[in-house]
Amino acid sequence: MRAADPTTGGAAAGSVARSADADVIVVGAGPAGSTAAAYLARAGLDVLLLDKSTFPRAKVCGDGLTPRAVKQLIDLGIDMSEAAGWRHNKGLRAVAGGVSMDLPWPMLASFPDFGAVRPRQDFDELLVRHAEKQGARLREATTVTAAIEENGVVVGVEGHEGPDRRPFTRRAPLTLSCDGVSARVALSLGMVKDDRRPLGVAVRRYYTSPRTDDDFLETHLEVWDRRDPKAPKLLPGYGWIFGMGDGTSNVGLGILATGRTNGTGDYRGLLTHWLAAQPEEWGFREENAVGTIGGAGLPMGFNRTPHARPGMLLVGDAGGMVNPLNGEGIAYAMESASIAAQCAIQGLARSGASREAALAAYPRRMSEALGHYYRLGNAAARLIGNPAVMRVATRHGLPRPTVMRFLLKLLANLYDPKEGELSDRVLTALTRLTPAV
Ligand SMILES: Cc1cc2nc3c(=O)[nH]c(=O)nc-3n(C[C@H](O)[C@H](O)[C@H](O)COP(=O)(O)OP(=O)(O)OC[C@H]3O[C@@H](n4cnc5c(N)ncnc54)[C@H](O)[C@@H]3O)c2cc1C
Secondary structure, three states: OOOOOHHHOOOOOOOOOOOOOOOEEEEOOOHHHHHHHHHHHHOOOOEEEEOOOOOOOOOOOOOEEOHHHHHHHHHHOOOOOHHHOOEEEOEEEEEEOOEEEEEEOOOOOOOOOOEEEOOHHHHHHHHHHHHHHHOOEEEOOEEEEEEEEEOOEEEEEEEEEOOOOEEEEEEOOEEEEOOHHHOHHHHHOOOOOOOOOOEEEEEEEEEEOHHHHOOEEEEEOOEEEOOOOOOOEEEOEEEEEEEOOOOEEEEEEEEEOOOOOOOOOOHHHHHHHHHHOOOHHHOOOHHHEEEEEEEEEEEEOOOOOOOEEOOEEEOHHHHOOEOOOOOOOHHHHHHHHHHHHHHHHHHHOOOHHHHHHHHHHHHHHHHHHHHHHHHHHHHHHHHHOOHHHHHHHHHHHOOOHHHHHHHHHHHOOOOOOOOOOHHHHHHHHHHHHOOOO
């Protein structure tokens, strides 16, 4: 708790432990870190939120939010109206094999019926300021290089801060690793990613485009690499065109780094080549480009576990939370942050074995929430990695609206587990029958 009596040590409910700098250290102020920090600070805990950047800062992303992400933002108390700067969208447009189909977001009890876009530069700043308003103490230009571990328990972090890279250490009874795909904190503890789980690579660029006001998120499910005209390859992934409403479109490719592409390909070259094949009038040409091509990995399907160890929880990309079926990461970063915060609030109000039990519930709750679906997604990702399967799926699935509406619910993880229609009940049964990751 803020203003706690420092002499009470870690034993009293919610107090800052003796010699601790905060109740919780949150490393990384992306969607995962800012969401967790906001919930924790709102509950009265003293939260130190550390980020290597200074805000506002750019982040390479597609900037697309499905209703799943919008739900998280509403839960957090963010005003999601268009008047507040959000550009709403109505659904997903699936394009493949010469067919294009507009699929409105499903009408569900569990999720809103609209998605949104917002540049990450703006989005991440909005979330970090929200966390500050709830009471989190943000420290920018603060790079964490490692966790500090004593007797098998994480008791804080170390790194360097400011332009002169002054070394620092900070201690707290709990650290949340929300440091994204680089997962520096987890790596310092030897927690490497599981290479059997799928990993994606995504690249994107902004272009001034007449498609800027499109109110559907457009995904191209058939991406061919035709750089060698004699040997065109159907790639395991998709392209996107998201209208930003500010005169630009965010366009990019997300590719599964399978054995064939294994994450080492020339993805920037691939994007340029793919865009050159798009209609001239859309404007995706060098003279209309805004900024450079940026890219990063998409850590999917719980590719770094366990999600908890004594004194530390892994949240968002650091825990490989990206959906293996569609490459979406913001909703899941926020969802895992919300669950981590609930466990932390309970844990830090208790002591001893009771505290440990509350914190240890986090990986179990993540597994219950997403483990079954991600196991299904990891298996599907292996199938999608097979070009023959991809070809059959796009040729035969796409022209059928019922199949596509079902696929949208499956790929975007948007269905009502309890009160839904038949397709929701089929999806619920399918995920429940799949053992959790
Ligand atoms: C090209 C591309 C397109 C994408 N498109 C979409 C999309 O349209 N929709 C979607 O939902 N998802 C998309 N994603 C995925 C999404 O960007 C991530 O899943 C999401 O940002 C994860 O949030 P996070 O908070 O876990 O990590 P991040 O957003 O990566 O935040 C991590 C934070 O930690 C800080 N940090 C890192 N290391 C340290 C350190 N050592 N010390 C201190 N601070 C540190 C960083 O500065 C950063 O602020 C895309 C990803 C890529 C690469």
